[in-house]
Amino acid sequence: MINNDANPRFKGGLPDYLIRHVTFRQMQIFEAIVRLGSFTRAAEELFLTQPTVSTQFKKLSDTMELPLLDQSARQFKPTEAGEELYQTIRKIFDSLADLDTRLAELKGLRRGRLRLGVITTAKYFAPEILGDFCRQYPGVDVALKVTNRDRIFQRIHENEDDVYILGQPSEKELGVKSYPFAPNPMVVIAAKDHPLCAESDISLARLVKEPFISREVGSGIRDTAMKMFAAHGLIPNIRMELGSNEAIKHAVVGGLGVALLSLHTLSLEGADGPVDVLDVKGFPIERKWYLVHSKDKELSPIARAFLEFAMTKEAPIRAHMADLLEKFSKRHRRRRAAPKRKT
Ligand code: PGA
Numbered sequence: 001m002i003n004n005d006a007n008p009r010f011k012g013g014l015p016d017y018l019i020r021h022v023t024f025r026q027m028q029i030f031e032a033i034v035r036l037g038s039f040t041r042a043a044e045e046l047f048l049t050q051p052t053v054s055t056q057f058k059k060l061s062d063t064m065e066l067p068l069l070d071q072s073a074r075q076f077k078p079t080e081a082g083e084e085l086y087q088t089i090r091k092i093f094d095s096l097a098d099l100d101t102r103l104a105e106l107k108g109l110r111r112g113r114l115r116l117g118v119i120t121t122a123k124y125f126a127p128e129i130l131g132d133f134c135r136q137y138p139g140v141d142v143a144l145k146v147t148n149r150d151r152i153f154q155r156i157h158e159n160e161d162d163v164y165i166l167g168q169p170s171e172k173e174l175g176v177k178s179y180p181f182a183p184n185p186m187v188v189i190a191a192k193d194h195p196l197c198a199e200s201d202i203s204l205a206r207l208v209k210e211p212f213i214s215r216e217v218g219s220g221i222r223d224t225a226m227k228m229f230a231a232h233g234l235i236p237n238i239r240m241e242l243g244s245n246e247a248i249k250h251a252v253v254g255g256l257g258v259a260l261l262s263l264h265t266l267s268l269e270g271a272d273g274p275v276d277v278l279d280v281k282g283f284p285i286e287r288k289w290y291l292v293h294s295k296d297k298e299l300s301p302i303a304r305a306f307l308e309f310a311m312t313k314e315a316p317i318r319a320h321m322a323d324l325l326e327k328f329s330k331r332h333r334r335r336r337a338a339p340k341r342k343t
Helices: 016-021 024-036 039-045 050-064 080-107 120-124 126-136 149-157 220-231 245-253 301-311 314-337
Strands: 112-119 140-147 163-167 176-183 186-191 211-215 237-242 258-262 275-277 288-294
Touching: 016 050, 024 039, 024 050, 024 080, 039 050, 080 301, 112 120, 112 126, 112 149, 112 301, 120 126, 120 140, 120 163, 120 258, 126 140, 126 301, 140 149, 149 163, 163 220, 163 301, 176 301, 176 314, 186 220, 186 245, 211 220, 211 245, 220 258, 237 245, 245 258, 245 275, 275 314, 288 301
Parallel strands: 112 140, 112 163, 211 237, 211 258
Antiparallel strands: 163 288, 176 288, 186 258, 186 275
């Protein structure tokens, strides 16, 4: 058995003498000679002169150090070594043809893989976009990772996904390219029977007197909320920290306090659910989602198609948010117009 490591003719497990001396052109010429049984026809098929075909065939035979064709018959027939070489060339060409098909499929987006990393709160719309995308490109495998802002930043650093959806990334710090996407309005929510639901223009000073349910450290919403209170010299009265928007909504409905969340967290139940949006001065805070990808990584055709596809969903998401806000403010207007009940 040949010990490739000890044999100077083999490098990295590959036969060095073949790689250095056999060209694709020679393989193509030899394949045509054997398949067509003629130097002349091989030259015609490949648009080459007959001397070129003969010279290249001779070089190939010299490299192989064995006769490749039995030229005794009227038609050229491969020798045993020639047949081995012919079969190997066919396999190489078939593999290259397969590669070409796979690449064409990728370019045509019939197959491939998309890894999407989204910040916790983007889970209220990202799966729908992904679902529509998969219907359009059924051969694409998708992986969706949902986690909080700090962990998404970590995934960006470690280059784990193709595209990310998050709020307000710092391009320089993260080494990313970002594209502004749909609105992400921040609202203050309370249980529908909370006394503040009946009030208008609630000041932040009044709001901080209420027990506050906050997202966990590392959450983008928490960060925004804390910065906003700090900018007004206020400290919220945090009663509880929870790692999920849904758990916060339940805590709010359970009367444990008020919370600052994205309006997206109310997208499924709309304005008819058990929580209300409070009429707090300066709210909603207008924020945006961003579609993001690493600057250093070349986007795959699928990732590029996803970015373009997601952008077509911006307008419907924007309209949905505007509609939801309008429903809550209609309710505030109705409540203000209603005569106050005597207690
Ligand atoms: P979060 O981020 O889900 O980590 O709180 C959302 C945001 O930044 O708006």
